[in-house]
Amino acid sequence: MYAKPLILFSLFLLMLVLSIIPVKDEPVLFMMNETKGNAIKELDLNLDSKDVAISFLELKSGESTLLQDSEGKSALINTGSGQSKSQFKQQMKIFKVQQIDTLVLTNIGKQYTGNLDWLLEEKKVRTIVIAEDIRDELAANHDLTDVEIKTLKKGDHFTLLDKIHLDVAYIESRPEYNVGGLALVMKYGEHRFLYMGVSNKEADIAIVENGPLDISLLKVGGFGHYFGTNKALLKHTNPQVAVIFKREGYTASDEVLNRLDDQWVEVLKPSEEGIVMVKCNELTYEITQVPLTTPEIAFNHEK
Numbered sequence: 001m002y003a004k005p006l007i008l009f010s011l012f013l014l015m016l017v018l019s020i021i022p023v024k025d026e027p028v029l030f031m032m033n034e035t036k037g038n039a040i041k042e043l044d045l046n047l048d049s050k051d052v053a054i055s056f057l058e059l060k061s062g063e064s065t066l067l068q069d070s071e072g073k074s075a076l077i078n079t080g081s082g083q084s085k086s087q088f089k090q091q092m093k094i095f096k097v098q099q100i101d102t103l104v105l106t107n108i109g110k111q112y113t114g115n116l117d118w119l120l121e122e123k124k125v126r127t128i129v130i131a132e133d134i135r136d137e138l139a140a141n142h143d144l145t146d147v148e149i150k151t152l153k154k155g156d157h158f159t160l161l162d163k164i165h166l167d168v169a170y171i172e173s174r175p176e177y178n179v180g181g182l183a184l185v186m187k188y189g190e191h192r193f194l195y196m197g198v199s200n201k202e203a204d205i206a207i208v209e210n211g212p213l214d215i216s217l218l219k220v221g222g223f224g225h226y227f228g229t230n231k232a233l234l235k236h237t238n239p240q241v242a243v244i245f246k247r248e249g250y251t252a253s254d255e256v257l258n259r260l261d262d263q264w265v266e267v268l269k270p271s272e273e274g275i276v277m278v279k280c281n282e283l284t285y286e287i288t289q290v291p292l293t294t295p296e297i298a299f300n301h302e303k
Contacts, residue, residue: 040292043094048281052164052188056219056268056276057091058292059084061248062111065195065219066095067160075102075160077195082114083248089118090292091275097124102160105130106182106197108137111223111247116142129158131171134180152182164188170206172198183207183221189282194237196221199228208236216285217278218242218265224252234263241287246271 045053047070055066062081068074074097080088103125105112119125125147130138132151138144150158156168165187172181181198183206192215196203199222207213218239221228223246242265244252252269260267268276274291 040094040290042096043290045095045279047279050281052161052280054186054193054278054280055091055095055290056243056245056270056278057088058270058275058290059087059245060271061246062114063106063219063223063245064088064115066091066097067164068095068097069161069163072096072098073101073161074099075104075164076100076119077104078106078112078197079103079115079119081111081248085115085118087292088115092124094292100125102127102129104128104160104166104182104184105138106184106195107178108134108180109178112197113138113142120144120147131180131182133171133173137180169194169210170198170203172200172203174202177202181221185213185215188280191216191280191282191285193217193219193278194239195219196228198222199225201227201230204228204230204233208232213237215239216241217287220244220252220256223247223250224256226253226255229256229259231259231262234259234265238263239265241266241268243268243270243276245269 045068047053049070051070053068057064057066057080059080061083063078064080065077066074100119103119105128120143127148127150128144129150129152132153135149135151152168152171154168154171157165159165167185168182169185170183172178177198177200183198183203184195186193186195192213194207194213194215196219203221213236215237216239218237220242224244242260244267246269257267270276274289277288277290279286279288
């Protein structure tokens with residue numbers, strides 16, 4: 001008569017024990033030192049030899065994405081707006097960035113290059129990669145002494161951190177749509193990420209016409225401007241997650257948000273939810289939300 005209660009109790013104990021056993025491969029992301037308000041002072045990325053971390057920075061205005069590997073190398077895509085300088089500098093310190101091996105500029109505007117002069121003054125940049133059409137404009141507005149400049153044309157390929165491969169899928173050539181704006185396909189192992197530095201129908205069409213492209217993550221162009229991120233692009237690329245940066249005084253369009261929702265794409269906004277960190281090896285990736293106050297695991301994905 002006691003058999004059934006004993007079985008149930010045994011199952012309960014087994015479930016309790018299993019629930020407290022740590023997962024072997026679970027990532028460890030933690031604050032090295034706590035400060036008042038539980039603010040993050042330093043992060044240990046805990047990267048293995050084949051891991052890379054791609055962090056979409058928490059900025060009140062502008063775009064900036066930091067890429068790092070287990071050897072301590074760092075690359076950067078854009079520098080954010082000067083309005084976010086204090087946040088940008090804070091996160092360079094949090095991630096222990098000593099030098100930017102390669103800085104990719106997807107656009108020449110202030111929302112993308114606002115902290116470039118600070119990086120140059122600190123001697124933190126070795127190489128800048130930019131569209132060929134806007135090299136002269138960059139040189140006219142910034143002191144590029146001792147910095148190597150590499151220019152891009154559509155169809156070019158280049159590498160970051162000696163392991164992340166990027167293809168130039170589109171370069172804007174029309175003055176009214178920001179000459180030199182880049183759309184990049186980022187590849188690492190089995191993963192494909194689409195980094196849109198432009199937001200218009202022609203760019204979306206070009207991506208579709210380039211051929212099959214199944215991506216895990218989309219960095220939305222133009223801060224969610226309604227001219228871009230159309231249904232054809234989303235159906236063609238089938239992203240699981242979309243990241244939308246913030247431009248002060250501008251809100252991502254409802255049209256874009258609705259299109260993403262219709263395709264069941266999870267939308268993440270660094271300015272509202274904190275740093276969006278993608279940690280991946282060649283086969284799997286996980287996304288961690290890291291507000292500048294308290295880190296929180298958000299998603300895990302496998303391919």
